[in-house]
Amino acid sequence: MTTHTIATREDWLAARDELLVREKAHTRLGDELARERRELPWVRVDKEYRFDTVDGPKTLAELFEGRSQLLIYHFMFGPSYEVGDPVNSSIADAVDGVLPHLHARDATMLLVSHAPLDRLQRFKEQMGWSVPWVSSAPSDFNFDLGFSHTAEQGRKAVAQMAGALPPIVESNARESGTDIAATTSTRRGLMYSGQPRSEREP
16 A cells, blocks of 8 residues: 555645755756866876777877867776676667767767777677777776776775675676676776877877
């Protein structure tokens, strides 16, 4: 039996109008946070990172493909993973369809993971994605940006969170063919990089 409040239409409209005031305030706060996020300072990348791609080794600058903006999604697929993390995979499903719109706005988008390139490409073909996927295995890129950690750090994190990890963590690790320590050693996230026009490829 439901315990939900039953009201008249007038009571519902009054409650809805009251909630709408808070929803609008929430939206304005979200807009303000987004503006502040866009205004965060940038960090110059001085290290010469190299990536394995289907076209051979490339530097970070070469990943721009001649565009002024680069969006890199750090996909949770570490060296011990057999397949991609299911949550990241659902995100990649959505990303794949917006590539033409990003290119039209002078932005390149790709996935990056620390697993070997051949394993990434096999999974990409299995999923039917067209989004470029590169391996950061040849460099410290993922570690320097905080998206990958050592296995020892992962084990320590699991020990510290003993009993507090949600069941989904174990489930995702199992579906990815790895363990919880490896899962907690990787992070997902989006990185934006801009390139001065003078440094772009001709």
